Amino acid sequence: MDAHDKHRSEGEILLRGVEMTRRWGGLVAVDKVSIELRRGSVHAVIGTNGAGKSTLINMLSGEFPPSSGSVELLGSDVTAWPQARRARAGLGRSYQRNTIYPGFTVFENCRLAAQATAQRPWRFWERADRCEVNTAAARQAASRAGLDGVLDRQAGLLSHGQKRQLEVAMCLATGPQVLLLDEPLAGMGAEETERMLQLLGVLRAGHAILLVEHDMDAVFRIADTITVMVNGCKIASGDPECIRNSPEVRTAYLGEGH
């Protein structure tokens, strides 16, 4: 009961995965993992390669359904919803590999993402870049992600760090309440990492954020809750201090030397 009261003060649960399992033939990629994302907090998932982190994100975002278990978004059961419908309901995700549209400008990348919230495909006589709703959202998202200066640049010509920022900007452009970020810091330099962490710190206020990341320093700095996965199973979950001191985590993941 105490734990429950404590959680309530932390913000409402926006996304909940309940006992999610994913099997690929005989292989169990994720085994009965439950996870809760609350508004105003960053929930990091760490684990070695192949621990099932990306599979977890894919089940939450709806890329494929769980073999068993369920997903709840903003209080409704969305297990059977296709990915696009979940996205429109307020679930944004970024990918581990860059999935920007390299031939479009930075602005058009964000604008196209923002268009998802006001698609109106039948109004074919209207120019897409004249829709103020979309362009304003796109501009704001790019600005939050720190891409103000490069709006007209072709996305494929950005630096690696800027591409990662764009990936997040496109995610923000749809105005999601839940953000699933798959390794947003991958391949970033120290300065870029710092900027991205600051951005995540700002975004935390209005969003529930799931962060899959390999950069342990960053994870322990920014996360409110950390879940540790090994071979598809959740072996520990708690605040950073408790994870740092957990003996199971030390042996299983951080290595025996610690």
Next chain:
Amino acid sequence: MDSLRQGDDMNPDDKSKLTFVGGLFVLLAVFPMFSGQYGIDLVGKIMVFAIVALSLELLVGGTGLVCFGQAAFLGIGAYAAVKLSPEADPASLLWLLPTAVLAAALYALFVGALSLRTKGVYFIMVTLAFAQMAYFVVHDTPLGGGTDGIYLAMKPVLGDVLDLDRPTAMYGFTLGCLVAVFAFLAVLQRSRFGRALAGIRVNEQRMKATGFSTYPYKLAAFTISGAIAGLAGFLFAVKDGFVNPEIMSWHLSGALLVMIILGGLGHLRGALIGAFAYVLLQEFFKSEAIWGPFARHWHLGLGLTIIAAVALLPRGLVGLPGELRSRLSGALSGRTTPTEA
């Protein structure tokens, strides 16, 4: 704010494209005044091919869907025009044209609904299979009038205004359709619908993750494309006054793909240029005046030319000016560098 207002004044690139296409349409409009019957017939045929090529460009270059069965929709439009025309009186354009277009669109809706569940090579094969199905419905059956095809007894009219039996009226009407289709697709490309299709072409998975249900978008594109191909089929049937199963053959579907690749994928102009280049090359290699008895082997010359064109111009004929410019400036700078140094 700059990029928001970008659309208000046209950038030079858009302007030169508009000049090219506008100029081409003006040339086509005045062409009959300077040409004989053969020329009018040939250019009329090219314009109809250009309309189908544009419809295919919407799928291949616009959405990233390689359809290998476009001839089926063309054929359905053509057969609908011939089969539905009454024997004794000319049909009115007002109902015959929309009906032919609708018939093709409905078949496209059906084919699209099933084939769009597959991807890549499978999609190519499934669209081909559906086109072959349509082909064998008209090939050597009473419905299609056998291999010889069927004749259109009376060409449709629009009251007293337009009689498509007159070659110049037919030419003008075809040109009008071509301009309308081009304008429609150009507007579509810039709309939210068109931008979503472009996003699907580049990365469909990301579009889904962003919140776009991509299947209805692709199905809409497929149906619109089929409808436009049906319009071209109608024009073919009315222009020639008959239709035979060859209009639905996979050779034609393949030739249409070659046209848009030759012209340059991803550009509406490419479909126009490709249709002209393909048909004119075909006429050239078929000409007995030039090649003598060797003209029988026109496939060889046409094939080799297309291979050469695609190898030398990977972006198609649309990329030719850019290619020349960079070669030229490269050659110039190569010559001037030593003197400057």
